[in-house]
Amino acid sequence: MNEIIDLTLMSTTFFTLFVIMDPPGTVPVFLALTSTMTARQRRTAARQATAVAFGVILVFTLFGQYILSFLHISVPALQLSGGLLLLLVAMELLTGKSEEPRPSGSGVNVALVPLGTPLLAGPGAIVAAMLAVQESDRSLPAWTAIAVALVAIHVVLWLSMRFAGVIHRVLGDGGTTLVTRLAGLLLAAIAVQLMADAVFAFIEQRF
Numbered sequence: 001m002n003e004i005i006d007l008t009l010m011s012t013t014f015f016t017l018f019v020i021m022d023p024p025g026t027v028p029v030f031l032a033l034t035s036t037m038t039a040r041q042r043r044t045a046a047r048q049a050t051a052v053a054f055g056v057i058l059v060f061t062l063f064g065q066y067i068l069s070f071l072h073i074s075v076p077a078l079q080l081s082g083g084l085l086l087l088l089v090a091m092e093l094l095t096g097k098s099e100e101p102r103p104s105g106s107g108v109n110v111a112l113v114p115l116g117t118p119l120l121a122g123p124g125a126i127v128a129a130m131l132a133v134q135e136s137d138r139s140l141p142a143w144t145a146i147a148v149a150l151v152a153i154h155v156v157l158w159l160s161m162r163f164a165g166v167i168h169r170v171l172g173d174g175g176t177t178l179v180t181r182l183a184g185l186l187l188a189a190i191a192v193q194l195m196a197d198a199v200f201a202f203i204e205q206r207f
Contacts, residue, residue: 010145017153020124023160032180033110045111046161052116064130076201079123083194093184
């Protein structure tokens with residue numbers, strides 16, 4: 001079996017991405033950002049967010065080092081920018097601005113931004129996927145292990161968002177509003193942590 005797939009690398013990559021991408025933790029944020037959507041629209045958003053996240057991480061897994069080197073972008077810079085974007089989203093959730101109706105045809109599809117990226121395919125997940133490639137021997141079993149881990153974590157992410165509607169029906173409007181505020185608070189904390197880690201990484205690079 002190990003001749004076909006590196007089980008150790010697969011499990012390590014999967015659980016690392018699971019902790020970083022946090023499928024259970026995406027449920028309240030997903031509910032908050034899709035609170036004005038119908039059940040059908042929410043299912044579509046779950047598929048789109050999963051597809052976007054998978055595409056972004058796959059691209060950076062294969063070409064991440066080349067992309068960052070070509071653009072002269074450091075990993076801390078990527079991490080800091082992702083943290084800033086998440087903080088803006090968190091402020092909208094905390095103030096209720098995200099719940100205000102938007103004119104049709106305007107605004108950004110939340111399934112793409114911020115759900116697909118940077119919430120799911122954020123700097124942490126991107127760096128973790130890139131490190132998995134760097135630390136492997138880049139053999140066929142290693143590439144297979146990384147591919148299986150990426151597919152598996154995104155299936156788990158899709159399932160967590162796909163059935164978020166059930167949670168929405170259980171909570172009701174009042175419960176969803178409460179979850180929205182809590183999600184904003186947690187998302188703000190995640191954003192601050194990302195930015196703090198980026199600042200410390202910048203300092204370590206300088207000294």
